[in-house]
Amino acid sequence: MIDFYTWTTPNGYKVSIMLEETGLPYEGHPVDLGNQAQFDPAFVKISPNGRIPAIVDREGDGGAPLTLMESGAILVYLAEKTGKFLAAKGGQRAKALEWLMWQMGGVGPMMGQANHFLNTASEKIPYAIDRYVGESARLLKVMDGRLGQADYLGGDYSIADMATYPWVAVGFDLIRQARPDIVGEGANIERWMKNVAARPAVQRGMKIPSV
Incomplete structure (x- = not known):
């Protein structure tokens, strides 16, 4: 299961599209930018830059939870995790x-x-x-x-x-x-x-x- 932290912005939509395309199970968590929820200490622990999107893959690296920020890095990670939408080499x-x-x-x-x-x-x-x-x-x-x-x-x-x-x-x-x-x-x-x-x-x- 992937915890997906996002809001209604183009950067957030990048990852929501990828999650839907791959069919990975995920749970969405809205981060209300209008209320500056991106600066909440609990969210900053997940995304140190205080920006959406971010994910927590509960079964990430070797089965341990993996947190990841930055939309491009998340897309590459999900592509490699699933073997979809990015060639292996x-x-x-x-x-x-x-x-x-x-x-x-x-x-x-x-x-x-x-x-x-x-x-x-x-x-x-x-x-x-x-x-x-x-x-x-x-x-x-x-x-x-x-x-x-x-x-x-x-x-x-x-x-x-x-x-x-x-x-x-x-x-x-x-x-x-x-x-x-x-x-x-x-x-x-x-x-x-x-x-x-x-x-x-x-x-x-x-x-x-x-x-």
Whole structure:
């Protein structure tokens, strides 16, 4: 059994999708970010960085409980635990990890900042908006180019797609409307989004937690 600590954010949805795709038994524990529950000492023991998602695999390393934070690390761990959605070795594994790291280092941070400065920040700062929206748009153009070469980011459907989909599902239209000169039509992303969204496990994962 896996204890899954999460909230209604793209980073949380990455892991809920993976748990649903693999069929691993898990118990969800909402961590209300609006009430700053991520800073509760009990949660910080599980996730020292005070961020969701986090898991506790009750039957982890050698049967002893294993705690794990950071969505990318959790996805790799669950993939290796189940033997699903990440090849054991070789080029296919390398490509999936390449695009997973691309998401972790680019899409998540840049789209998160773009959303903050566009929709959340109390002060509209033109430089910050241009910086983060422009970089998000550039990343989407890179993604569209990749998906013109392959059906999924890593070639086959993998944890790279699970990591990227929740962010793009939220931010694609927003960024494309803001910077159509960079993103372009994004037809390959649209096709990919429809294919990923049609998966029953993705549909279930995007509803967790239900609050």
